[in-house]
Amino acid sequence: MNDKDATSTPSVSNQNKLDPIAVLREELAAAALCHGVERVEDLTEELVRRYVQRLGGLTVYVRNVRMLESERVAQEIRARFDGCNARELATQYGLSVRWVRKILLG
Structure with missing residues (x-):
């Protein structure tokens, strides 16, 4: 994934459905910024890659x-x-x- 993909992926698709990976990416980027991480995109993408590697293909339920x-x-x-x-x-x-x-x- 390139840097443009990391910052331009909206959390809501055209069909008004949440994209869980986009939400994760946005939250990770916000947390990284809050903690003063210099290369936010690199950290965010590495964490998303690890998350997908560990949970890819599974149906994940997130409680409200x-x-x-x-x-x-x-x-x-x-x-x-x-x-x-x-x-x-x-x-x-x-x-x-x-x-x-x-x-x-x-």
């Missing part, structure tokens, strides 16, 4: 923010559960006791 937050809350509930406080945790997290128990079983 809501799912990440749900997983974080579930971890907190599991960590704070003392065997008797399911009702308190349900109240604190705005969940039903039944849902807290489901989290604890999962």
Whole structure:
């Protein structure tokens, strides 16, 4: 890939679909700039090449923010559960006791 490809690839295609590699490229370039990397394109392209080499051909699912937050809350509930406080945790997290128990079983 040449430098022009690295900077001119939009993250959204003509069909309004996200291009995951273009998004990755944009985020890597932004991170490199924030950290003062001098040759942003070289670093970005090397990281994209390594990513494609490792994951190329796979279908990759990226969870949305809501799912990440749900997983974080579930971890907190599991960590704070003392065997008797399911009702308190349900109240604190705005969940039903039944849902807290489901989290604890999962």
